[in-house]
Amino acid sequence: MGAAKRIKADLVNFAHSYSRSRIGLFFGLAFPVILILLFGAIFSGSGSASTVYVQNLDNGPVGSLFVQTLNGTGVLHIDLVPSSQNFSQYLLSNSASDGLVIPSNFSAAYQADDHVNVTEYWNPSSSTSEGIYIVTTGVLNAFNLQKANGTAVLGVQTQTIKSSSYTYIDFLIPGMIGFAILVSPMFAITNISAQYKRDKIFKQLSLTPLTKTDWLIAKIGFYIVLTFASFLLMSAFGIFAFGAHITFTPWIIPFLLIGPFLFVSLGMLVGTVSTSVESAAVVGNLITFPMMFLSGTFFPVSTMPAYLQNVAHVLPLFYVIEGLNNVMIYGNNGAALQDLAVLIVISLVIFALAVRFFKWRED
Amino acid sequence: MPAIEVSGLKKAYGSLQAVDSISFTIDKGEVFSLLGPNGAGKTTTIEILEGLRERDAGDVKVLGMDPWKQGGELHKKIGVIPQGFTFLPYITPKEAVNYYANLFDVKVDADQILRTVLLEDSKSSYFMKLSGGQKQKMGLALSLVNRPDFVFLDEPTTGLDPQARRAVWDVIRNLKKEGISVMLTTHYLEEAEELADRVAIMNKGKIITAGSPAQIIAEYGSGEKIRVRGDEDLAEFLRTQTGLQVAFVDGVVVVTLKAKGDTLAVLQAIGKSGMEWSDLTIRNDSLEDVFVRLIGSKLDEGQTAGAS
Ligand SMILES: Nc1ncnc2c1ncn2[C@@H]1O[C@H](COP(=O)(O)OP(=O)(O)OP(=O)(O)O)[C@@H](O)[C@H]1O
Ligand SMILES: [Mg+2]
Numbered sequence: 066m067g068a069a070k071r072i073k074a075d076l077v078n079f080a081h082s083y084s085r086s087r088i089g090l091f092f093g094l095a096f097p098v099i100l101i102l103l104f105g106a107i108f109s110g111s112g113s114a115s116t117v118y119v120q121n122l123d124n125g126p127v128g129s130l131f132v133q134t135l136n137g138t139g140v141l142h143i144d145l146v147p148s149s150q151n152f153s154q155y156l157l158s159n160s161a162s163d164g165l166v167i168p169s170n171f172s173a174a175y176q177a178d179d180h181v182n183v184t185e186y187w188n189p190s191s192s193t194s195e196g197i198y199i200v201t202t203g204v205l206n207a208f209n210l211q212k213a214n215g216t217a218v219l220g221v222q223t224q225t226i227k228s229s230s231y232t233y234i235d236f237l238i239p240g241m242i243g244f245a246i247l248v249s250p251m252f253a254i255t256n257i258s259a260q261y262k263r264d265k266i267f268k269q270l271s272l273t274p275l276t277k278t279d280w281l282i283a284k285i286g287f288y289i290v291l292t293f294a295s296f297l298l299m300s301a302f303g304i305f306a307f308g309a310h311i312t313f314t315p316w317i318i319p320f321l322l323i324g325p326f327l328f329v330s331l332g333m334l335v336g337t338v339s340t341s342v343e344s345a346a347v348v349g350n351l352i353t354f355p356m357m358f359l360s361g362t363f364f365p366v367s368t369m370p371a372y373l374q375n376v377a378h379v380l381p382l383f384y385v386i387e388g389l390n391n392v393m394i395y396g397n398n399g400a401a402l403q404d405l406a407v408l409i410v411i412s413l414v415i416f417a418l419a420v421r422f423f424k425w426r427e428d
Numbered sequence: 429m430p431a432i433e434v435s436g437l438k439k440a441y442g443s444l445q446a447v448d449s450i451s452f453t454i455d456k457g458e459v460f461s462l463l464g465p466n467g468a469g470k471t472t473t474i475e476i477l478e479g480l481r482e483r484d485a486g487d488v489k490v491l492g493m494d495p496w497k498q499g500g501e502l503h504k505k506i507g508v509i510p511q512g513f514t515f516l517p518y519i520t521p522k523e524a525v526n527y528y529a530n531l532f533d534v535k536v537d538a539d540q541i542l543r544t545v546l547l548e549d550s551k552s553s554y555f556m557k558l559s560g561g562q563k564q565k566m567g568l569a570l571s572l573v574n575r576p577d578f579v580f581l582d583e584p585t586t587g588l589d590p591q592a593r594r595a596v597w598d599v600i601r602n603l604k605k606e607g608i609s610v611m612l613t614t615h616y617l618e619e620a621e622e623l624a625d626r627v628a629i630m631n632k633g634k635i636i637t638a639g640s641p642a643q644i645i646a647e648y649g650s651g652e653k654i655r656v657r658g659d660e661d662l663a664e665f666l667r668t669q670t671g672l673q674v675a676f677v678d679g680v681v682v683v684t685l686k687a688k689g690d691t692l693a694v695l696q697a698i699g700k701s702g703m704e705w706s707d708l709t710i711r712n713d714s715l716e717d718v719f720v721r722l723i724g725s726k727l728d729e730g731q732t733a734g735a736s
Contacts, residue, residue, distance in 0.1 A: 067533060074530030078519065085518040085554070264514040268480055272508050273531040274500065426480050426499070 071275050075283035083253075083287070092252055097245035097295045098302050104241065104363075105234050105307040115193040118156060118164040118186075120146040125172020127208075131183075132167070134204050141200055153186065162188035163197050175212065234309045238299070239389035240362040245295045246324035247382050250288040251332045251353050258336025258423075259345035267425055277425040281333055281416070288325035296321055316392035319405055324385050327412040331381075334419040361386045381411045429492065431456045431578055431609040432477060437486035439472050446472045448633035449486070454626075459600060459610045461620040464630035465723055470613045471511050473630070474582050477611070478508050491578060504532065507571030511582040511613075513564060517556035521547055521566045524555070528573040536573055544602070545569045546595040561588040568599060578609045585614060597623060617716035627715070631723055641715050648722060649713035652685045654694050658705040662698070669697040 083089045119135070121128045136143045146155050146164070156164050164186040168174075174181035185201060187194035261267050270280065296317075303309035335352065339345035359373060360366070360382035366374055377383045388404030391397045432454040439447040447469045454460040462470045475481040476488060479495035479502055488495060493502045515524060525538040542551045545565040550558055558566065564584060571579055581600070585593045593616075600623055603610055614620055620627050621641045628638035637644055656662075663676040666683060670693050675682045683694050691710060698705055 070533060071531050074527055078516070078523065078527045081523060082516050082518045265510060265512075266514065266516065269510060269513070269515070271480065271499075272478065272503050272506075273528060274504065274533070275531050 067274070068276075068279055071279045072283045072286065075275060075280060076286050079283060079287050089253055093249045093291045094295055094298060096248070097241065097299050100241055100244065101238075101299045101302045102306060104237050105303065105309070115140070115163065115196055116142045116144055116161070117197050118144045118146050118152075118159070118161055119167070120148060120150065120152045120155075120164070121167045122148050122169040123167050123171035124169055125176070127172040127175045128167045131171070131204065131208065134207070135165075135200065138200055138204065141197065156186060162186065162191065163194050165197075165201060175208070178212070234303060234307050235311070236394065237363075238303055238309060238311060239393050240386050242296055242299060242389055243324070243360065243382055243386035244357060244362045245299065246292055246321070246385055247328055247353065247357060249291060249295065250284075250325050250328040251349060254284060254288075254329050254332030255336045255339075255345050255349035256342065258333050259339050259342040262337065262424075263342055267423075271425045277423050278420055281330065281419060281423070284333070285326050285329045288329050289322055292321050292325045312393045312396070314392055314396075316398055316401055317389065320385055320388050320392070320401075320408075323405065323408045323412055327381055327385075327408060327415060330412065330416040330419040333423060334415060337419065337423045356380045356382045359383070361390075381408065381415075384408045384411075429456075430454060431458070431491060432460075432611070433487070433489045434473075434477070435487045437473065437476065437488060438484045439469075439476060439481065440484055445633050447476070447483075450630070450633070450635045452628055452635060452638055454609060454611060456609055457604065457607045458625045459604050459612060459623050461612045461614060461624035461627040462630060463614070463617065463620055463627055463719065467632075468630040469633040470630060471582055474580055474611065474613060475510075478506065478580055479503065480510075504574060505577045507574065507576035507579040509564070509567040509571050509581050509584050511586075513567030515555045515563070515566065515570075518554050520552050520554060521558075521562075521569060522551040524566060525569055525573055528570050532574040534574055541569050541572055544572070545599055546592065561592045564588060565592065565596070568596060572599075576608065578611070579603060581610060581612045583613055583615065585616060585619060593619070617714065617719055621715040629719060629722060636722055645713055645715060645718055648718045650684065650717075652691075652710065652712045654683045654685065654691065654708065654710050656681050656683075656698065656705050656708040658703060662701060662703045662705060665701045665703065666694065666697050669700070670694055 083093075117135075119132055121132055123129070132143060132145070135141055146152060152164060152166055156162065166184040166186075168181060168183070170179075171181055171183075173179075183201065183205065185194075185198060187198065267277075271277075300309075300311045300313075303311060331352070332349065335348050336345045339348055355376075359369070359377045360380050361377065362382070366377045366383065366387075369377065384404040384407045388401045388408070391401035391404060430453040432452075434453070435451040437447055437450050438445070450469075450473065452460075462473065464470050472481065476483045477490050477495055479490075479499035482496050490502060491505055495502050519527070521542055522538050525536065525541055529536045529538070539548065539551070542548045545568045547562060547565040547569060550562050553562075555563065555566065564587065568581070568584060571581070585596050588596065597619070600610055600612070612620070612624065624641065626638065626640050627644065629636045629644070637648070639647070657679060658681050659679070660676055663674050663681045666672070666681065667674040670683070670690065672686065672690060672694070673684045675684075683690075685691060685694070698708075
């Protein structure tokens, strides 16, 4: 009973402290929202239409038909370049690398069954260029088929796994929630614990009945509350600003609980084993940044090379994000349960280590 | 039973013997001051007594408890200001007092406590905005929240203005009145002389001497002296008239007294001489004079923040 009272007192005190420090508020609440707005803005609207500059030099009708068909795919945004312009010069002055030139004999050759090429300007290292190449050859094949009076037998119809109205942002949201779960407690607690150690505040607190476990639990409690708040804020901004579809299922809750538990403990561990505030920040960043990028926060882990995927599987954030994806997108609660089990084991180990190495009295 | 019993206490940091086999006791209700130059081992000693550091050897009992093994129990009964007290930057003194009260599960009147340490005016300022002295006062306030039986004050007045220092003195005197024991370290020797029932002077991990300030002055002081401004002739005259030891330094005649009656004899001799004289004082050595002689070097207050 006494412990509950102490934890509450420490939590209230920490909340005062936190709410008055702008840095804490920024990382805890503003930053996740900024992230949602940023990514939402980048990927909203026409999905991911790539812009391609097209110069139609064709004297006949087939060239414009071809341009119309390209436009009709909806995947490309066509920007027509007047035939009077020098095309490559035009691309350079627009800082663009992707373009198509339809030759002047396009219609004539098409009608005469002569071979003719459309020229694609591209950047071999860009996936946009690749996409444009694929779309262009697809449309060209349709024209070839038409010319041969053939009928398409095989086809593809695209659909996302959820309703077809799901957009890119919906797939991003679990990753960004995971990001918020990681970043806000990790940065803050690493810094706070190293600072308290330097300023001898832990020593000071050790002279009260507060125990180090009480202290850690109070911080975990605080970050659980903050994580729920930032989850709701991110969801609200996602929904109102971009019409995101968010699956609110009770299955999200265990992840919002275990995440802060894990990363507060990890932050504490890093802060307490570091010899200075600066080295704690360095070690904290060394852990946080790779974890952030390799755990599927911004792009799916399955697109990474195999050895990096192996690395991802030892990062705790991976299981947070995979779990959130499982419950929010795939509705695969069985798989989420496995993620949860892994997380509970990792969290308990890290919590135990943090309590073990946390020097409350002597430095 | 004394409040604190220490015998054969030792603590080393690597090859540095910071506390080297010291022994002392502090009685209940006593104000005990530990004095010594920077790095003498005062903070190390006091932190061992508070249960913040583990000792290498020796027997230590604080209020009948082993401070390292029974820290949790002990901390409910002691109050502490660590040297160079710091706290959470965004917490106000009033909140800090209430926070401590909740941790100790006691009811307190925060305003009352802050009034005692003269911090009422700043009770709603963030800790980081307080002046150095105000911060120390907040530390003092926190050390009193749990109504301790024993208070450890490690340099509580360093950096305080004279008025604030006297306010802390008043708090310490009131603690004594309430029967609370105090262990105090300070680099202001007049403070120890003013407040302490007993002092111990520590150097390089060892206690050189301990006792009441008067005892120490009597034992190590050079005795009572009369100083009077005058010339060399006056010095010679007093020497022949009284047969006492007389020195002449920078225009001041210094007569070292041996017995009580010497004072009158010297004054009469001065009157009889008919020579010019002024600024006559009769003074014994202060604790600081003795301290400086014992340690063999002048205390440098400017360095107090260095070692901790
Ligand atoms: N944590 C530590 N690790 C290593 N050495 C230490 C540590 N704490 C103190 N020392 C050393 O032990 C010696 C005694 O230090 P201590 O802080 O006890 O001195 P002090 O008498 O309180 O000095 P001051 O008047 O400057 O506060 C010093 O030489 C100091 O450098
Ligand atoms: Mg000290």
